[in-house]
Amino acid sequence: MIQCPRGTRDFLPDEMEKRRFYENKLRHTAGTFGFREVETPIFEDAELFILRSGPNVLKELYAFKDKGDREIALRPEMTAPAIRMFVNGMSNDPKPIKIFYFGQCFRYERPQSGRYREFFQFGAELIGSATPETDAEVISMAAAMIRNLGLKEYKIRIGHIGVLRQKIADAGVPKERAAEVLQKLDKKLYDEARPLLEDMNVDSDAIDDIFSLTETVGGVEVLDRVPGEAGDWLRQVVAYLNAMGVVDVEIDLGVVRGLDYYTGMVFEAEAPSLGAEKQICGGGSYTLSELFGGEKVFSTGFAIGFDRILLAMEKEGQVYEPKGIDAYVLSVSDDVRMKAAEIVAGLRAQGISADVDIMGRKMAKALKYASSIRARYAVIVGAKELAEGSVTLRDMTSGEQTLVPVDSLASVIRQ
Amino acid sequence: MIQCPRGTRDFLPDEMEKRRFYENKLRHTAGTFGFREVETPIFEDAELFILRSGPNVLKELYAFKDKGDREIALRPEMTAPAIRMFVNGMSNDPKPIKIFYFGQCFRYERPQSGRYREFFQFGAELIGSATPETDAEVISMAAAMIRNLGLKEYKIRIGHIGVLRQKIADAGVPKERAAEVLQKLDKKLYDEARPLLEDMNVDSDAIDDIFSLTETVGGVEVLDRVPGEAGDWLRQVVAYLNAMGVVDVEIDLGVVRGLDYYTGMVFEAEAPSLGAEKQICGGGSYTLSELFGGEKVFSTGFAIGFDRILLAMEKEGQVYEPKGIDAYVLSVSDDVRMKAAEIVAGLRAQGISADVDIMGRKMAKALKYASSIRARYAVIVGAKELAEGSVTLRDMTSGEQTLVPVDSLASVIRQ
Numbered sequence: 066m067i068q069c070p071r072g073t074r075d076f077l078p079d080e081m082e083k084r085r086f087y088e089n090k091l092r093h094t095a096g097t098f099g100f101r102e103v104e105t106p107i108f109e110d111a112e113l114f115i116l117r118s119g120p121n122v123l124k125e126l127y128a129f130k131d132k133g134d135r136e137i138a139l140r141p142e143m144t145a146p147a148i149r150m151f152v153n154g155m156s157n158d159p160k161p162i163k164i165f166y167f168g169q170c171f172r173y174e175r176p177q178s179g180r181y182r183e184f185f186q187f188g189a190e191l192i193g194s195a196t197p198e199t200d201a202e203v204i205s206m207a208a209a210m211i212r213n214l215g216l217k218e219y220k221i222r223i224g225h226i227g228v229l230r231q232k233i234a235d236a237g238v239p240k241e242r243a244a245e246v247l248q249k250l251d252k253k254l255y256d257e258a259r260p261l262l263e264d265m266n267v268d269s270d271a272i273d274d275i276f277s278l279t280e281t282v283g284g285v286e287v288l289d290r291v292p293g294e295a296g297d298w299l300r301q302v303v304a305y306l307n308a309m310g311v312v313d314v315e316i317d318l319g320v321v322r323g324l325d326y327y328t329g330m331v332f333e334a335e336a337p338s339l340g341a342e343k344q345i346c347g348g349g350s351y352t353l354s355e356l357f358g359g360e361k362v363f364s365t366g367f368a369i370g371f372d373r374i375l376l377a378m379e380k381e382g383q384v385y386e387p388k389g390i391d392a393y394v395l396s397v398s399d400d401v402r403m404k405a406a407e408i409v410a411g412l413r414a415q416g417i418s419a420d421v422d423i424m425g426r427k428m429a430k431a432l433k434y435a436s437s438i439r440a441r442y443a444v445i446v447g448a449k450e451l452a453e454g455s456v457t458l459r460d461m462t463s464g465e466q467t468l469v470p471v472d473s474l475a476s477v478i479r480q
Numbered sequence: 481m482i483q484c485p486r487g488t489r490d491f492l493p494d495e496m497e498k499r500r501f502y503e504n505k506l507r508h509t510a511g512t513f514g515f516r517e518v519e520t521p522i523f524e525d526a527e528l529f530i531l532r533s534g535p536n537v538l539k540e541l542y543a544f545k546d547k548g549d550r551e552i553a554l555r556p557e558m559t560a561p562a563i564r565m566f567v568n569g570m571s572n573d574p575k576p577i578k579i580f581y582f583g584q585c586f587r588y589e590r591p592q593s594g595r596y597r598e599f600f601q602f603g604a605e606l607i608g609s610a611t612p613e614t615d616a617e618v619i620s621m622a623a624a625m626i627r628n629l630g631l632k633e634y635k636i637r638i639g640h641i642g643v644l645r646q647k648i649a650d651a652g653v654p655k656e657r658a659a660e661v662l663q664k665l666d667k668k669l670y671d672e673a674r675p676l677l678e679d680m681n682v683d684s685d686a687i688d689d690i691f692s693l694t695e696t697v698g699g700v701e702v703l704d705r706v707p708g709e710a711g712d713w714l715r716q717v718v719a720y721l722n723a724m725g726v727v728d729v730e731i732d733l734g735v736v737r738g739l740d741y742y743t744g745m746v747f748e749a750e751a752p753s754l755g756a757e758k759q760i761c762g763g764g765s766y767t768l769s770e771l772f773g774g775e776k777v778f779s780t781g782f783a784i785g786f787d788r789i790l791l792a793m794e795k796e797g798q799v800y801e802p803k804g805i806d807a808y809v810l811s812v813s814d815d816v817r818m819k820a821a822e823i824v825a826g827l828r829a830q831g832i833s834a835d836v837d838i839m840g841r842k843m844a845k846a847l848k849y850a851s852s853i854r855a856r857y858a859v860i861v862g863a864k865e866l867a868e869g870s871v872t873l874r875d876m877t878s879g880e881q882t883l884v885p886v887d888s889l890a891s892v893i894r895q
Binding site: 108 | 488490500512527542567584614620724725774824825831834835839849
């Protein structure tokens with residue numbers, strides 16, 4: 066028996082209905098913030114992702130040569146494609162540009178809880194503006210999305226990559242080796258960061274200072290320890306967030322994010338219920354467009370791991386109830402089957418979700434099926450009732466049956 | 481500058497909004513027919529598609545080995561994945577099972593008008609029932625979809641693969657060579673079909689008879705020329721279709737469909753405005769599940785080429801007007817910017833789509849931007865008006881301005 070490939074999933078009707086429901090909540094929230102949806106191809110030139118993330122990304126890429134010998138790759142994320150699209154086709158649009166996207170991404174890695182080889186991301190980019198308000202706008206949308214999905218326990222942590230970059234530069238880390246150090250600090254691998262820093266002749270006090278900075282967590286007051294522009298910037302971001310009603314954020318100067326292209330504010334959201342793989346959202350301000358052949362343009366964006374946030378909601382006990390259909394039409398005898406077809410078509414034309422027996426089942430079996438597909442009503446078409454222009458409407462929950470004229474069937478069901 | 485790969489497309493906001501609008505019309509129509517959405521992975525074991533379509537499919541497949549040395553392929557269509565999914569996870573569900581899906585498919589072929597390497601298909605399968613009503617149910621949904629999208633000129637042609645199969649068997653074509661002949665007839669390549677049939681010792685009159693059958697087109701009366709079960713079956717399909725109000729169908733015994741797995745009724749829809757590539761929908765009844773390791777189960781399904789049907793609607797002059805946002809909030813002076821942030825957050829929380837100036841623009845420039853993003857209203861926040869709890873609401877179409885209390889802003893905008 067052929068199965069779906071390892072690390073991928075089929076979504077059956079109940080699961081799919083739930084996913085679309087929450088996907089549309091994200092889409093709706095993005096709409097209220099004035100973000101507009103875009104879509105990019107499932108695969109891109111592999112080069113695009115190497116430019117964004119460095120050659121190491123190849124290890125996890127689904128990369129292959131197409132029949133024209135082009136090196137292409139299934140997208141592992143959607144920020145690079147979105148910015149490529151901006152460079153190709155939107156660079157002259159009035160700024161700021163607010164876009165979002167939702168879709169499959171692919172990473173060849175070991176499947177584990179909440180991690181798949183085909184996974185779903187929601188993301189947004191605000192392109193062409195670099196102000197504290199820009200950062201607040203983006204963080205507030207991420208917060209609204211998490212809140213609107215209904216997740217109860219989450220934490221949003223905001224940092225500034227400039228603070229740590231300045232600190233390690235002041236400590237004597239050469240510019241070209243900064244990324245190495247930041248990657249260790251991103252994962253809080255202090256045991257590995259220390260010999261690395263010692264090797265660069267950073268003295269022990271400075272190292273302790275750097276480590277302590279990455280553990281600086283708390284309210285806006287911790288910014289008192291951060292002199293200069295970065296501290297002022299974050300203070301303003303938090304002030305705007307508070308004005309917009311987003312008060313549940315924390316300053317965390319240990320938020321590093323793994324990648325080189327971030328320029329200022331960085332943030333993450335996590336759901337503690339998920340344990341080790343608790344990050345559900347990450348983003349920040351960056352420039353990427355110049356790597357893809359465009360002008361340098363400041364952007365702020367984020368991505369939400371859709372599978373993980375759904376998992377977190379599940380762990381909190383959130384249950385989605387599938388809707389079922391409005392009506393199931395069945396015939397008492399064969400001579401009314403054409404009439405049943407006419408009735409179901411009439412209901413559908415009026416926007417009612419309706420199904421009809423197509424297997425010639427007897428009433429008891431047909432009602433059992435109607436119940437299995439969660440029909441609210443059964444419409445029982447019989448010759449006797451039809452003679453008077455009526456059908457029997459059965460409430461599938463209560464079992465109550467009433468005679469309803471065919472003409473008013475739709476309006477009764479709609480009530 | 482990196483571009484998107486050949487034969488693929490970026491969908492910018494206006495285009496994307498239009499596509500989602502029509503996609504949701506399809507989704508809504510499917511819902512009224514009691515079909516439920518499913519989703520399968522973007523890639524599958526390549527074997528799945530070879531089992532369905534034969535080894536020739538490899539020429540057009542995006543197939544590659546993953547890092548675990550599995551031969552996988554981007555899906556070229558979604559019927560095989562849907563039936564694989566049914567075999568793996570739905571085979572014990574109450575029958576009939578009605579599912580639909582929408583998504584990207586991939587074929588490595590020469591890009592041309594309405595044909596892309598990454599293209600979008602909508603499809604539906606009704607699994608586990610084989611009656612004329614089943615076929616009518618599926619055709620009527622395809623018809624409703626085309627109609628609900630708003631396409632004006634289209635033609636639905638219904639045939640029965642059994643008629644032609646019987647005819648060529650009676651003429652002496654050996655069973656194992658039937659597919660060869662049918663493929664020629666599918667494409668109306670009579671010049672190539674004739675020598676092939678002669679080679680199988682089919683006499684000239686029988687060949688003429690076969691060709692004439694494939695050109696039998698017309699109303700239900702042409703079925704008089706089709707004796708036996710297949711004719712009776714199609715007559716019933718048409719009767720049910722008529723009962724459901726679907727009267728604009730034609731019988732066309734030349735509808736062959738290219739593939740072996742069809743078992744009975746086959747149908748196609750075309751949009752004449754598209755010229756040579758005019759097919760927008762195709763389907764029929766089939767069995768596939770046994771090829772994938774399941775029991776043999778009869779199904780009827782179809783797929784709609786989403787890109788092509790949109791192109792046909794465009795050619796008919798159908799225009800989609802993008803919606804824009806409800807309100808754009810801007811500040812007259814810097815001292816009210818926090819208040820502007822508070823106001824925009826309040827509007828959004830009430831479900832109004834609202835944007836806010838984040839670039840500190842002067843009024844004239846901010847209004848120009850608001851107009852570029854098609855805001856219905858500008859909300860002008862000034863210190864003087866705020867002192868009285870009000871803001872200025874500007875109708876962006878008429879230019880009319882009124883003072884509105886902040887408390888009632890949402891309800892005024894919603895009117």
